[in-house]
Amino acid sequence: MSSSIVEANPHALLRDKAIAHLQAGTTPPSGHWSLGVDTLHLLYELSSNPDKANDALKLLHELQVHQVELDLQNEEFAANEQALVEDLSLYRTLYDAAPLAYFVVDLEGIIINANLVAAELFGIGQGYLVGKQIDTFLKAQNRQSLLDLLQHVAQSGATDSCVAERDGGGQDSRHLTFQAALSPSREQLLLACYECARSS
Structure with a gap:
C-alpha cells in the first residue's frame, strides 16, 4: 500500500x-x-x-x-x-506532406489553415488560402452545396460529404469530393478534399 x-x-x-x-x-x-x-x-x-x-x-x-x-x-x-x-x-x-488536400475552416467556411496539396489543388500559394472563403474556389452553381455541407456538419456533428466542381478559370474543371467533420473543440470544421471521377 x-x-x-x-x-x-x-x-x-x-x-x-x-x-x-x-x-x-x-x-x-x-x-x-x-x-x-x-x-x-x-x-x-x-x-x-x-x-x-x-x-x-x-x-x-x-x-x-x-x-x-x-x-x-x-x-x-x-x-x-x-x-x-x-x-x-x-x-x-x-x-503538409499528406497525399490529400486538408483544410481547417471556421463554421462560416473561411479557411484557417490548409496544407500544401490544398494549395496545389487550387493553384494558389499556401499562405494566400488563409482568410479566403472556401466555396469561392468552386463553380458558382456548386458553392451552395459545400456551404450546406458545412452548415449540416456544424449543426449535427456528423461526418458527411459532397461533390462539387472546381472553378478551373478557363482550364478543365475538376470534380472534387469534400468530406467534412467537426473539430473536437466544435469551433472549426476539418475538410479533406480529393479529386473524383467526373459524373456522366
Whole structure:
C-alpha cells in the first residue's frame, strides 16, 4: 500500500530522487538558485549557537534538497518542451506532406489553415488560402452545396460529404469530393478534399 501512495505522490518521488542525487554526489547542473539574505542570516545564527548547530545542518540539508528538486524539475521542463517542439514539427510535416488536400475552416467556411496539396489543388500559394472563403474556389452553381455541407456538419456533428466542381478559370474543371467533420473543440470544421471521377 505504501508503494502505491509514493507512486501517486510526484512530490515524494521528486524529493527521493533529489536526496539520492545528493547522497551519490550526482546532482544536476545548478540553475544558480541563490539563498535569500534572511535565510543566510538564519543559518548563520543557528550555526553560531552550539545548541542549534544541528538545526542549522538540517535547514542547510533541506535547502540543498530543495535546490536539487528545482534543478531536476527544470531539467524535466526543458526535456518536455523539447519533446513538444519535436511532436509539433512531426505533425506539421505529416499535415503538409499528406497525399490529400486538408483544410481547417471556421463554421462560416473561411479557411484557417490548409496544407500544401490544398494549395496545389487550387493553384494558389499556401499562405494566400488563409482568410479566403472556401466555396469561392468552386463553380458558382456548386458553392451552395459545400456551404450546406458545412452548415449540416456544424449543426449535427456528423461526418458527411459532397461533390462539387472546381472553378478551373478557363482550364478543365475538376470534380472534387469534400468530406467534412467537426473539430473536437466544435469551433472549426476539418475538410479533406480529393479529386473524383467526373459524373456522366
